[in-house]
Amino acid sequence: MLEVQGLTCFRQNRCLFAELNFVLSDHQICQIEGPNGAGKSTLLRAILGLFRPDEGKILWDGESTTQQAELFLQQVFFLGHKFAINSDLTPWQNLEFWAVLNPTSNLDFTTALGLVGLTGLEHIPCHSLSAGQHRRVALARLWLTNTKLWILDEPFTAIDKSGVQLLQQRFDQHLQNGGMILITTHQDLSQNFEQLTKLTLGNSTIGHSTVGDAE
Numbered sequence: 001m002l003e004v005q006g007l008t009c010f011r012q013n014r015c016l017f018a019e020l021n022f023v024l025s026d027h028q029i030c031q032i033e034g035p036n037g038a039g040k041s042t043l044l045r046a047i048l049g050l051f052r053p054d055e056g057k058i059l060w061d062g063e064s065t066t067q068q069a070e071l072f073l074q075q076v077f078f079l080g081h082k083f084a085i086n087s088d089l090t091p092w093q094n095l096e097f098w099a100v101l102n103p104t105s106n107l108d109f110t111t112a113l114g115l116v117g118l119t120g121l122e123h124i125p126c127h128s129l130s131a132g133q134h135r136r137v138a139l140a141r142l143w144l145t146n147t148k149l150w151i152l153d154e155p156f157t158a159i160d161k162s163g164v165q166l167l168q169q170r171f172d173q174h175l176q177n178g179g180m181i182l183i184t185t186h187q188d189l190s191q192n193f194e195q196l197t198k199l200t201l202g203n204s205t206i207g208h209s210t211v212g213d214a215e
């Protein structure tokens with residue numbers, strides 16, 4: 001279980017959010033919403049330990065994530081705005097490289113790349129792919145990872161309608177298997193995920209953004 005307790009973050013002397021509380025449990029998906037600049041990516045980065053919050057605690061299974069950073073991060077899959085694809089490498093080589101850094105029991109790159117519609121493009125350099133195909137290489141990792149918590153920052157960017165549908169099916173599968181997802185997106189997910197909670201950042205919520213039952 002992920003618990004965020006009393007989290008406050010300032011950037012450039014502006015309070016992005018204050019005393020934020022929420023809990024994410026097995027089988028749950030939480031969508032972080034808010035206008036551009038509201039602090040959505042900052043929140044995700046704070047949870048990952050990439051940005052130091054001004055106040056508050058982040059707990060994983062009851063213990064501080066900073067005190068068990070290695071263990072925590074082994075259970076997290078993160079996809080950010082910069083999705084770490086080397087354009088000079090092929091889709092296949094990118095997955096190979098990722099799998100070295102992110103040990104996984106599933107090395108079936110053929111299936112993963114096939115599922116994201118890249119069959120036949122596995123062995124050409126990524127700089128020859130379209131923006132959406134490029135992004136799909138990064139998303140293929142979702143079919144390889146066996147981590148519990150997925151933290152996804154705008155995963156649908158540049159993805160067409162059928163790709164969005166495919167991703168949502170993959171999310172559903174992950175949730176059914178007991179996984180958790182923390183996601184920023186401007187897409188409406190409420191139709192597709194009954195276990196969805198929403199956390200809205202922005203001026204109206206500063207000081208009292210609370211989802212779930214952090215104790």
Ligand SMILES: Nc1ncnc2c1ncn2[C@@H]1O[C@H](COP(=O)(O)OP(=O)(O)OP(=O)(O)O)[C@@H](O)[C@H]1O
Binds near residue numbers: 043
């Ligand atoms: N590297 C940085 N250095 C300084 N300030 C930053 C940095 N990154 C973001 N900020 C500031 O923090 C605020 C929140 O940015 P953040 O990226 O978290 O917003 P966001 O809600 O994810 O926005 P978007 O929807 O545009 O992706 C912004 O107003 C921005 O000015």
